Amino acid sequence: MTPDIFWFLPTSGDTRYLGKSDFGREPTNAYMRDIAVTAERLGYDGLLIPTGASCQDPWVTAASLISQTSRIKLLVALRTSIMGPTASARQAATLDQALGGRLLLNVVPGGDATELAADGVFLSHDERYEAADEFLTVWRAILSSDQPYSFAGKHLKVENARNFFPPVQRPYPPLYFGGSSPAAHALAAKHVDAYLTWGEPPEAVAEKIADVRARAAEQGRTVRFGVRLHVIARETEAEAWAEADRLISHLTDADIAAAQANYARMDSVGQARMAALHGGQRDKLVVGPNLWAGVGLVRGGAGTALVGNPDQIAERLREYQALGVDTFVLSGYPHLEESIRFAELVFPLLGKRPVTQTSAQTGGAFDIRVTRQAAAS
Numbered sequence: 001m002t003p004d005i006f007w008f009l010p011t012s013g014d015t016r017y018l019g020k021s022d023f024g025r026e027p028t029n030a031y032m033r034d035i036a037v038t039a040e041r042l043g044y045d046g047l048l049i050p051t052g053a054s055c056q057d058p059w060v061t062a063a064s065l066i067s068q069t070s071r072i073k074l075l076v077a078l079r080t081s082i083m084g085p086t087a088s089a090r091q092a093a094t095l096d097q098a099l100g101g102r103l104l105l106n107v108v109p110g111g112d113a114t115e116l117a118a119d120g121v122f123l124s125h126d127e128r129y130e131a132a133d134e135f136l137t138v139w140r141a142i143l144s145s146d147q148p149y150s151f152a153g154k155h156l157k158v159e160n161a162r163n164f165f166p167p168v169q170r171p172y173p174p175l176y177f178g179g180s181s182p183a184a185h186a187l188a189a190k191h192v193d194a195y196l197t198w199g200e201p202p203e204a205v206a207e208k209i210a211d212v213r214a215r216a217a218e219q220g221r222t223v224r225f226g227v228r229l230h231v232i233a234r235e236t237e238a239e240a241w242a243e244a245d246r247l248i249s250h251l252t253d254a255d256i257a258a259a260q261a262n263y264a265r266m267d268s269v270g271q272a273r274m275a276a277l278h279g280g281q282r283d284k285l286v287v288g289p290n291l292w293a294g295v296g297l298v299r300g301g302a303g304t305a306l307v308g309n310p311d312q313i314a315e316r317l318r319e320y321q322a323l324g325v326d327t328f329v330l331s332g333y334p335h336l337e338e339s340i341r342f343a344e345l346v347f348p349l350l351g352k353r354p355v356t357q358t359s360a361q362t363g364g365a366f367d368i369r370v371t372r373q374a375a376a377s
Helices: 029-042 058-064 085-098 113-118 125-144 182-191 202-218 237-247 253-264 269-276 310-322 335-350 355-360 368-376
Strands: 004-008 046-049 073-079 103-108 149-152 157-161 175-177 194-198 224-233 286-288 305-308 325-331
Touching: 004 335, 029 046, 029 058, 029 335, 046 058, 046 325, 058 073, 058 085, 073 085, 085 103, 085 125, 085 157, 125 149, 125 157, 125 182, 175 182, 182 202, 194 202, 194 269, 194 325, 202 224, 202 310, 224 237, 224 310, 224 335, 237 305, 253 269, 305 310, 310 325, 310 335, 325 335, 335 355
Parallel strands: 004 046, 004 325, 046 073, 073 103, 103 175, 175 194, 194 224, 224 305, 224 325
Antiparallel strands: 149 157
């Protein structure tokens, strides 16, 4: 079975080296459009648009791509801690209409407590999931019906809430979500359509999938599964590992220590699991076959990458597929060039059309010869 392959929009900026670098790229809307248009022409199925204080607003970014894209789906953050369920339901319905049914929502209940405090949110970890449960109860209800809906909970209360203009996708755009705590798994089982995990070793991913699947079955529901990973694909394994080393070659021990101290104060279970894979140590970055945790030395969130030649990368992805995964959300530095490189090298091994064929079907607007030169630079 051919999996869905999503790419990533680096709305906080892009780079060739992790850490301090003279090779940074500003997250201009023009650059985001370049990546989005390239990803669509290459044949990617979707784009993850991230969220956070250091990111461009995901909803405005998605709206800016309405006229620039026609096929690729946009996975946009639904921030249950800082958004209201009724207004965001109207936003989602409107954006889904504008995109012609290409909107996906990524439910984000929490994140960095310090960042949330700056946004006026002072809920504890489990309280954020309580609030997310109430938010999604209201959000799903008013998009599933045109009748007035009232709700009174611990965190939210609405009276006669109603959405007048439905989305294209009924009853609502699909909900994606990732979280590693018991509270997160309970939320996934009750509300979401697809559960995403960061790229842990397959045995750890299998445990997560089994737990969410069992919890969903208790609710009389089924859930799809996906994995969020970085990728470093090269024609040879040696080239790929050399590129992994180069990516972190500008990092100092002080850079790593500061980043790890910052992540340690967070209440995110998923972030703690990422950090535990390597413990901030450069000599413990290989955490499984072709699975490298170097990105997580200084990057929060998804911190692992698949590193290897095309056959190795495809084999590792198929191992996740065998666990029940049908979607991969991928990224690589820099994101424009690496989207091209990955599609060229790995797409045919996953059952997707070769890039040259996909390019030809877009009327020749995408010159793969030029992009190959960019990818090699």
